[in-house]
Amino acid sequence: MDNVTGLTRGGKTWIAEFVTDLDQKKCIGCGRCYKVCTRDVFELIERTEAPEFEDEDLDEDNAIMALKDPLDCTGCGACGRVCPKGCLTHAPMPLAA
Numbered sequence: 001m002d003n004v005t006g007l008t009r010g011g012k013t014w015i016a017e018f019v020t021d022l023d024q025k026k027c028i029g030c031g032r033c034y035k036v037c038t039r040d041v042f043e044l045i046e047r048t049e050a051p052e053f054e055d056e057d058l059d060e061d062n063a064i065m066a067l068k069d070p071l072d073c074t075g076c077g078a079c080g081r082v083c084p085k086g087c088l089t090h091a092p093m094p095l096a097a
Helices: 032-036 078-082
Strands: 005-007 013-015 017-022 042-046 063-067 088-092
Touching: 017 063, 032 042, 032 078, 078 088
Parallel strands: none
Antiparallel strands: 005 013, 017 088, 042 063
């Protein structure tokens, strides 16, 4: 099955990789992914609102990132390149039939 692809300005084939997951346990809430994203894919939430932390007793309410609208991702990969903790997972998307 073919994936969503594009062409670079130089004419090389480029396979878009779209954000599929954000590991909130690794996230430090720096906001770099949010700042670099040209779409509305991320949002800042309180750590206590994240499902990964619902059973934990947290001393303070630190903010972390969450995926707000991952279907609006354009597959540029900029968020993954700026994340200092490697929190984001990307994958190519198959072409719809």
